[in-house]
Amino acid sequence: xxxxxxxxxxxxxxxxxxxxxxxxxxxxxxxxxxxxxxxxxxxxxxxxxxxxxxxxxxxxxxxxxxxxxxxxxxxxxxxxxxxxxxxxxxxxxxxxxxxxxxxxxxxxxxxxxxxxxxxxxxxxxxxxxxxxxxxxxxxxxxxxxxxxxxxxxxxxxxxxxxxxxxxxxxxxxxxxxxxxxxxxxxxxxxxxxxxxxxxxxxxxxxxxxxxxxxxxxxxxxxxxxxxxxxxxxxxxxxxxxxxxxxxxxxxxxxxxxxxxxxxxxxxxxxxxxxxxxxxxxxxxxxxxxx
Amino acid sequence: xxxxxxxxxxxxxxxxxxxxxxxxxxxxxxxxxxxxxxxxxxxxxxxxxxxxxxxxxxxxxxxxxxxxxxxxxxxxxxxxxxxxxxxxxxxxxxxxxxxxxxxxxxxxxxxxxxxxxxxxxxxxxxxxxxxxxxxxxxxxxxxxxxxxxxxxxxxxxxxxxxxxxxxxxxxxxxxxxxxxxxxxxxxxxxxxxxxxxxxxxxxxxxxxxxxxxxxxxxxxxxxxxxxxxxxxxxxxxxxxxxxxxxxxxxxxxxxxxxxxxxxxxxxxxxxxxxxxxxxxxxxxxxxxxxxxxxxxxxxxxxxxxxxxxxxxxxxxxxxxxxxxxxxxxxxxxxxxxxxxxxxxxxxxxxxxxxxxxxxxxxxxxxxxxxxxxxxxxxxxxxxxxxxxxxxxxxxxxxxxxxxxxxxxxxxxxxxxxxxxxxxxxxxxxxxxxxxxxxxxxxxxxxx
Numbered sequence: 145x146x147x148x149x150x151x152x153x154x155x156x157x158x159x160x161x162x163x164x165x166x167x168x169x170x171x172x173x174x175x176x177x178x179x180x181x182x183x184x185x186x187x188x189x190x191x192x193x194x195x196x197x198x199x200x201x202x203x204x205x206x207x208x209x210x211x212x213x214x215x216x217x218x219x220x221x222x223x224x225x226x227x228x229x230x231x232x233x234x235x236x237x238x239x240x241x242x243x244x245x246x247x248x249x250x251x252x253x254x255x256x257x258x259x260x261x262x263x264x265x266x267x268x269x270x271x272x273x274x275x276x277x278x279x280x281x282x283x284x285x286x287x288x289x290x291x292x293x294x295x296x297x298x299x300x301x302x303x304x305x306x307x308x309x310x311x312x313x314x315x316x317x318x319x320x321x322x323x324x325x326x327x328x329x330x331x332x333x334x335x336x337x338x339x340x341x342x343x344x345x346x347x348x349x350x351x352x353x354x355x356x357x358x359x360x361x362x363x364x365x366x367x368x369x370x371x372x373x374x375x376x377x378x379x380x381x382x383x384x385x386x387x388x389x390x391x392x393x394x395x396x397x398x399x400x401x402x403x404x405x406x407x408x409x410x411x412x413x414x415x416x417x418x419x420x421x422x423x424x425x426x427x428x429x430x431x432x433x434x
Numbered sequence: 435x436x437x438x439x440x441x442x443x444x445x446x447x448x449x450x451x452x453x454x455x456x457x458x459x460x461x462x463x464x465x466x467x468x469x470x471x472x473x474x475x476x477x478x479x480x481x482x483x484x485x486x487x488x489x490x491x492x493x494x495x496x497x498x499x500x501x502x503x504x505x506x507x508x509x510x511x512x513x514x515x516x517x518x519x520x521x522x523x524x525x526x527x528x529x530x531x532x533x534x535x536x537x538x539x540x541x542x543x544x545x546x547x548x549x550x551x552x553x554x555x556x557x558x559x560x561x562x563x564x565x566x567x568x569x570x571x572x573x574x575x576x577x578x579x580x581x582x583x584x585x586x587x588x589x590x591x592x593x594x595x596x597x598x599x600x601x602x603x604x605x606x607x608x609x610x611x612x613x614x615x616x617x618x619x620x621x622x623x624x625x626x627x628x629x630x631x632x633x634x635x636x637x638x639x640x641x642x643x644x645x646x647x648x649x650x651x652x653x654x655x656x657x658x659x660x661x662x663x664x665x666x667x668x669x670x671x672x673x674x675x676x677x678x679x680x681x682x683x684x685x686x687x688x689x690x691x692x693x694x695x696x697x698x699x700x701x702x703x704x705x706x707x708x709x710x711x712x713x714x715x716x717x718x719x720x721x722x723x724x725x726x727x728x729x730x731x732x733x734x735x736x737x738x739x740x741x742x743x744x745x746x747x748x749x750x751x752x753x754x755x756x757x758x759x760x761x762x763x764x765x766x767x768x769x770x771x772x773x774x775x776x777x778x779x780x781x782x783x784x785x786x787x788x789x790x791x792x793x794x795x796x797x798x799x800x801x802x803x804x805x806x807x808x809x810x811x812x813x814x815x816x817x818x819x820x821x822x823x824x825x826x827x828x829x830x831x832x833x834x835x836x837x838x839x840x841x842x843x844x845x846x847x848x849x850x851x852x853x854x855x856x857x858x859x860x861x862x863x864x865x866x867x868x869x870x871x872x873x874x875x876x877x878x879x880x881x
Binding site for chain 1: 508509510511513514516517550648682683684685687688689690692693694696697700712713716717720723724725726738740741744745746747783784785786787
């Protein structure tokens with residue numbers, strides 16, 4: 145029973161990390177109609193930057209949030225400005241952002257080599273820290289990532305439903321031309337949203353650096369996790385993304401402890417397929433952007 | 435065409451060009467591409483050769499270069515380990531050319547990037563043999579890539595020295611020569627070496643748990659050859675009377691280690707056998723530490739050696755090795771010299787763990803096979819080289835004298851040793867004659 149409970153708890157927490165990794169691409173895809181594959185490399189690049197700054201300056205890796213978040217906000221702004229310039233639509237975004245993904249992968253391998261990188265325990269005391277409730281471990285990095293994902297998902301939901309900016313985003317997502325006709329600066333909205341999306345990806349990178357061993361090919365492994373969460377949660381739906389992340393995390397965790405880790409991908413994708421058969425627009429649609 | 439559309443396509447083309455440039459090689463002249471990267475390597479006159487120079491600039495050998503073709507995973511998931519093979523090859527080529535070359539001629543190493551993909555490896559070897567018409571070939575890195583490349587070499591009758599291919603039973607080509615001293619049945623000999631080491635402590639485990647990467651090589655070591663009764667590490671443990679309390683397989687690209695760690699804690703074996711690769715062990719150990727659990731003893735099959743040293747809770751973990759940079763291995767001055775050169779090249783290329791161990795030793799040995807086969811046969815005739823190796827074996831720096839047994843698919847005996855992380859470093863601990871000074875197997879159930 146304790147094993148099952150641990151699987152559930154671990155699944156919820158890791159689902160929060162998955163959601164944090166997914167929110168950015170979900171917002172970009174749902175609101176801006178940009179399928180930004182470069183998000184995966186942004187997450188990894190952020191992790192590498194956290195690693196490098198932590199190791200070089202012997203600072204707390206969690207403090208790197210203050211560095212990578214604004215840095216990658218700027219990156220997101222510049223990327224969106226490029227997309228505006230190139231008149232990138234949904235299809236073109238796949239090709240171009242895949243190219244950006246390859247470029248970033250090569251750059252990371254060139255800078256940090258293909259070898260494995262991990263912040264050691266002296267500089268990174270968080271990776272093995274947990275607190276326990278009745279024998280069930282709540283791993284600190286994943287717990288913090290979950291809380292951050294919750295705050296971001298909740299914050300974005302409130303933003304989209306309670307603020308003028310959020311209304312503007314929803315208007316742009318539904319019909320950019322009409323939104324402009326009503327005086328909404330769609331470019332400015334898109335640039336800000338892109339910056340936020342990329343900053344969220346960078347935050348995920350901080351927790352990747354704290355909790356995992358990095359190598360340039362690591363980002364490829366995330367495709368099979370992030371896309372199901374994005375689709376299941378509904379494009380542009382931050383709360384839906386969080387929910388989907390938790391569902392995927394728990395499903396993988398429970399199936400792992402019950403039937404072995406090999407069953408996790410099977411269970412995950414079965415859930416995705418069944419869910420899409422009954423709700424092709426995603427699990428939670430009432431508060432989607434589009 | 436409308437200006438905006440023209441501008442769009444211009445940007446797209448620019449991005450594609452940037453992608454191509456990022457994937458291309460910029461190491462020097464005479465490069466061509468297959469997949470991502472091709473490199474022509476000849477020695478420079480500086481140490482730790484990583485630059486590309488023309489063959490005619492060497493001073494120690496002369497004449498038309500002998501072209502050795504191979505691939506390595508310069509990109510992709512195998513790249514971290516392939517970097518070790520690249521560095522080792524560079525040092526070998528530099529050294530042999532500085533001492534007169536091969537058959538009096540300099541070696542030119544044509545290295546292609548197989549991107550860690552077996553299909554690209556096979557295509558690359560086809561190209562190397564049929565288009566580039568290389569004189570000799572050397573195997574790539576990675577079981578899948580070696581297996582694919584071997585088929586090509588066999589088709590064209592090329593002698594095929596290779597290093598760490600794990601599916602030993604599958605390699606029946608009469609002219610393949612493995613430099614990884616696992617023997618033909620590593621599924622039996624490797625685990626028993628470990629189990630003997632544990633029993634040498636006088637306090638062997640009573641319970642053992644297995645977590646097995648579904649990679650074919652680790653599955654073979656753990657369970658034996660498919661569709662046979664031979665068995666592997668699991669059955670060999672049962673033969674010793676140890677209770678197998680956990681036997682679970684995990685996917686190659688596992689990202690969440692929490693559930694697996696919880697299963698290990700739930701089973702609580704005296705000894706945990708991690709039939710894993712790369713950074714599986716650091717990831718699992720970290721996940722177990724996070725739930726406040728640590729097995730009394732651990733073994734990991736084929737780890738990336740560097741990351742484990744920096745992992746909290748990894749002290750005491752064991753693995754297999756061919757060579758470590760301590761006595762008695764370093765009693766040989768030439769081994770020390772060569773290891774030092776390889777270490778320097780590894781450090782220059784940014785590899786964090788810049789020390790010679792299994793991969794570099796196996797890589798060096800494969801090059802030695804090629805050299806000695808050509809010199810022994812007195813020519814580059816593939817069959818003559820193959821016959822010479824089978825008849826005479828090889829005298830290697832890191833393995834000693836080797837004899838190839840055709841009835842054992844050219845494998846020699848399992849010369850593996852057991853190493854253990856002690857005081858933050860890897861030390862060979864078993865068999866005793868190869869143990870580092872004042873080091874022995876440290877294991878005791880219950881702490």
